[in-house]
Amino acid sequence: MKEIYELVSEEHLQKYAELAVRIGVNVQKNQLVVIHSDLKNVTFARLIQTAAYAAGASNVVMDWTDEQSTKAFYLHATDDAIDHYPDWQHARFKEWDDAGAAYIHIISENFDVFKDVSPERISRFQKSFRTKLEDYYAKIRSHEVRWCLLAAPSFSWATKVFPSVNKEEAVKTLWQAILRGARADGTNPIKDWEKHDRAFESRKTFLNARQFDALHFTNSLGTDLVVGMPNNHVFIGGGVTDIKGIKFFPNIPTEEVFSVPHKDKVNGKLVATKPLVYEGRVISDVSLSFQDGRITGYDADTGLEALHRLIETDEGSHYLGEIALVSNHSPLAQTDMLFYNTLFDENTACHIGIGNASPSNLQHGSKLSGKTLKEAGLNTSLLLVNMAFGSEDMNVVGIKEGETEVLLMKNGEFQF
Numbered sequence: 001m002k003e004i005y006e007l008v009s010e011e012h013l014q015k016y017a018e019l020a021v022r023i024g025v026n027v028q029k030n031q032l033v034v035i036h037s038d039l040k041n042v043t044f045a046r047l048i049q050t051a052a053y054a055a056g057a058s059n060v061v062m063d064w065t066d067e068q069s070t071k072a073f074y075l076h077a078t079d080d081a082i083d084h085y086p087d088w089q090h091a092r093f094k095e096w097d098d099a100g101a102a103y104i105h106i107i108s109e110n111f112d113v114f115k116d117v118s119p120e121r122i123s124r125f126q127k128s129f130r131t132k133l134e135d136y137y138a139k140i141r142s143h144e145v146r147w148c149l150l151a152a153p154s155f156s157w158a159t160k161v162f163p164s165v166n167k168e169e170a171v172k173t174l175w176q177a178i179l180r181g182a183r184a185d186g187t188n189p190i191k192d193w194e195k196h197d198r199a200f201e202s203r204k205t206f207l208n209a210r211q212f213d214a215l216h217f218t219n220s221l222g223t224d225l226v227v228g229m230p231n232n233h234v235f236i237g238g239g240v241t242d243i244k245g246i247k248f249f250p251n252i253p254t255e256e257v258f259s260v261p262h263k264d265k266v267n268g269k270l271v272a273t274k275p276l277v278y279e280g281r282v283i284s285d286v287s288l289s290f291q292d293g294r295i296t297g298y299d300a301d302t303g304l305e306a307l308h309r310l311i312e313t314d315e316g317s318h319y320l321g322e323i324a325l326v327s328n329h330s331p332l333a334q335t336d337m338l339f340y341n342t343l344f345d346e347n348t349a350c351h352i353g354i355g356n357a358s359p360s361n362l363q364h365g366s367k368l369s370g371k372t373l374k375e376a377g378l379n380t381s382l383l384l385v386n387m388a389f390g391s392e393d394m395n396v397v398g399i400k401e402g403e404t405e406v407l408l409m410k411n412g413e414f415q416f
Contacts (some may be wrong), residue, residue, distance in 0.1 A: 001165065001168060004155070004171055005039075005044065005305065006150065007171045007172045007294070009148050010085070011250060013047055013174075014051075015030060016044075016150070016182060017047040017048045017151075019052070019189050019190070020051070020150055021055050021183060022055060022190060022234065023189075023193045023248075023249050024250075025102035025104055025147065025148045025251050025253050026146060026247060027057050028056065029056035030056060030057075030058040031057055031101070031153065032058055032099045032102070032144060033060045033061070033098065033101065034063055034096055034102070034104070035052075035060060035106070036102045036103065037062070037063070037064060038106070039064055039318065041106045041152050044106060048104055052308060056236045057227075061101075063243070064093075068113070069146070071113055074117040074125070074201070075117060076120070076326070079114050082124050082128070084128060085133070086123075086129070087132075089378065090132050093136045094135070095134070097136060097145060098138060099162070100145075101146040102146040102147065103145065106149070106150060106151070107147045107151050107341075108151060108154045109154060109156065109277065109340060110154050110156045111155065111160055112244075113280070114279075119280075122279045123309050123313075126354050127313065127382060130382040139228065141359065141360070142359040142366045143241065143243065143363070144242065146242050146246065146248040147251060147252070148248065148249060149251050149252070149343060150182065150251075150252040152178070153171050153175055153178065157174065157341070158170035158174040161200075161340060177335050177339075178344075179260040180331055180332070180335065181212075181331060181332035181335070181344060182252045182253045183196060183331070193249070196238065197238050197239050199238075200237050201238070202233075203257050203414065203416065204235045204238075207259075207398075208234055210400065212229055212400050213399055213401055214226050214227060214229060214322065214399045215397070215398060215399070215408070217270075217350065217395075218395050218407065219393050219395065220393075221273065222287070223268075223269060223389055223394075224269045225267070225268040225269060225270050225290070226265075226266070226268050227261045227323050228265020228266060228267075229260075229261060229262055229323075229340060230262045230362065230376050230378065231285065232362055232376070233259045233361060233363075233377065234259060234262055234362060234363055235257050235259045235361075236257070236259070236361060237256050237257035237258070238254060238257075240360065245407060247322065253343075254276070254347060255327060255330045255333070255347040256325065256347060258361070259322075259323060259326035259361045260322065260357040260358065260362065260377075260378055260379075261322075261323045261357075261379075263320070264293040266293045266319075266320055267290050267291060268290060268301055269286045269287065269290075270287065270290070270387075270389050271286075271389060272287070272387050272388060273390060273391050274346075275303075276342065276387050277341060278291075279309070281303045282303055282304045282340060283300050283302065283304075283310075285300050285301035285345045286387065288387075290320075294319060295311055295319070295354075297320050298335035310354065311354065312382070313382055313383055314374075314380070314381055314382050316356060317381045317382070317383060319355075319377045320352050320353060320357075321355045321357035321378075321381065322353025324346070324351045325355070325409060325414070326347060326348065326349055326351065326409075327414055328348070328391070329413050329414030330348070332347050333348040342385070345388050346386040346387075346388050349388040349390025350388070350389060350394055350409075351387055351388040351390065352387055352389065353385065354381070354384070354386075355370055355384040356379060356381040356384045357373075357379045359378065360362070360377060361378075377412070391412060393411055393412065394411070395409060395410055395411070396408045
């Protein structure tokens with residue numbers, strides 16, 4: 001059987017790597033680049049390394065992981081090792097941050113690798129590293145550092161998405177969908193992304209000028225959700241800028257324009273339209289109920305225990321940190337696929353983010369104190385996990401006191 005990278009053309013891979021470097025993190029001359037990749041994606045990671053050096057990187061650090069070794073750690077490490085993320089790990093992230101590093105993360109779902117692992121041990125370890133690296137994640141959320149997340153297939157992931165074909169055909173088809181969603185399959189992906197960004201800028205300008213008090217989401221599946229917005233909120237999406245004013249794209253693909261809800265002003269019911277993958281588990285057919293911002297009830301047909309652990313991570317994980325508008329008619333959405341991957345599924349439909357809010361979604365938010373952000377209505381949590389709830393018949397209305405309501409989306413498509 002052929003390997004993953006024998007089932008895609010080198011030309012497309014090189015274009016994809018170029019996007020990661022020049023559009024994703026927008027590498028600057030003499031900048032440090034850190035590539036986080038599992039060993040199974042060494043082919044793609046090395047192409048990105050080559051592209052980064054060609055763009056002028058001073059050094060490219062390859063931060064390798066190995067999912068089989070990670071599995072052994074979860075299964076056999078002592079409780080102390082699970083619960084204590086070492087100081088040296090924190091120190092290297094701090095040194096990279098202080099050096100102005102840009103981070104590129106290659107992800108690839110593998111639904112089988114952790115099936116024998118206790119979800120509780122995974123959850124404990126994730127909490128330990130999120131706590132120890134809290135300052136690093138704060139810089140990520142506030143765009144003090146540039147980063148980009150992008151995906152490569154695995155046999156496990158491809159056969160989950162395409163169970164009726166053989167493994168090689170499944171991987172080929174998933175490669176096609178990934179490259180299409182990333183706009184990496186055209187003759188000039190860089191220009192395609194520049195056009196994509198212009199559409200983002202137009203929509204963000206419209207929304208930010210209107211400053212709606214709330215957004216009302218409805219569809220025939222049972223979603224009837226009013227999301228209150230804080231004063232001076234900012235919709236961002238597509239390209240964002242770091243503290244030096246350098247533009248980058250945190251996600252490839254990306255189709256969302258998103259902002260922060262007011263922590264205490266979300267009310268109603270949400271019915272998810274895509275499964276959520278968390279702790280390596282698939283959580284499907286989720287429904288959430290909200291009152292005054294807090295998740296007061298939740299259910300799922302599968303993965304309910306994982307959903308419970310997610311929501312019970314900390315106090316902030318009972319509230320929302322993100323609300324995103326996404327067209328159901330983008331190239332990614334038009335694949336009409338269920339990806340079983342949050343990066344892709346969230347970019348095919350409107351979604352919420354459970355957990356931490358980004359200061360970047362508030363005017364001058366990166367300069368405000370934690371107390372001021374909290375008073376403005378922004379939530380804080382150790383995590384941010386997105387959940388898609390958009391649909392083909394999703395309608396979204398912008399509400400502003402004393403003004404006519406504005407139809408923002410009709411049947412899953414933007415109206416502005």
